[in-house]
Amino acid sequence: MTGCAPEQPTAATAPPDSAPNVVPAAAAVRPGKDAKNATYMIDGEPVTLIDGVEEKTIVPGSASKQVTRLTEHAFEMDLNDDGQKDQVFLLTQDSGGSGTFYYAAAALKTPQGYQGTNAVFIGDRITVQYFKADPEQSSQFWISYGDRQVGEPTADDPMNMASKEFRWDGASLVEVAAAAATK
Template sequence: MFPVVNFDIAVLPQHKVLCQNLLLDVRMSYMRKIVIIIVVIGALAILYAMRDSSSVKDADKTTTSKNSNFRPDPSNGTFMIDNESITLSAGRNETQITPTSALVEETVLLDKFAYGDVNADDKEDTALLLARYGGGSGTFIYVAVFVSGPVTYRGSDALFIGDRVAPQSISINNGIVTVDYLDRGPDEAFAAEPTIPTSKQFIYKNGEFVEK
């Protein structure tokens, strides 16, 4: 005869609940592990992206620093114009024609520049054009250079180009400054529009800016 085993029917639901709870705990533990793995992967991805971004920025800074060209700014320089020292402020200067006169003579830095080495010291210099007017009906155009010195940059003598001429370009090639402009014929009035292409060349020699 086989032994008779008595089952308590009331215990079965309790076992079912325990199994369900155990399965739920396993699932929750598994989900927590997945969440932790996702968070770790996300954090690593963010750190990697930040490192790459920083590397790109550093590379850009290095490239910019290496390839950037210094441009001497003459907008606050001092130049000699007709034996008078003229100091610009933000590219302009106003000087009273006489101490008691309300009229002023204005000197303006034109928006045409050239860059290169004019005094053979392997440093960048600036060739520039100045316009001067206010003492009459004329607009006098000058060329000058802003050259490097032992300590800082300095302005040169400004050389006269013409009255009411039309500057076209300014350039530096092998230390020679070339100004291209439109002028008039010798018999034309200053009121006539300048149409004749003209060119002048200048050099910086023995510490002086002179016409070539």
């Protein structure tokens, strides 16, 4: 039958966030009153914090939960150069196993509230040493942390020092080295 099938989206009519693995971080989430009550994108999935925590059932009917938390590692800076103090922080995510995954994220201050960004993966079971704004680069921040060598068991204490630097690229939070590698 002609005309009975629903119209399939084309590149011209598909919503901008319908492409696989492409999520405009700032446009995909609703603003919150502060960083503890905003929505962020982790691995392409929205995470809405309420008082700094989100608990999500992993498998329907199961007691296992994925818990995302805003950590005490946080500071304010003007990340997007708009003259407003944004909130920059680390999130952790636990899914009931032995891992605790760390992410860098931010909440951009807007007239409507705080707009959550995408979260950028840092590592599993790391030990945070320093988490600060970069004094030499406005709109950038960095983390120094203990991690493990490749092949080292994750049960071992993280003794290998590592660091990552992040910036706002106008649309999403990116790791500086990763952004430079794509150019």
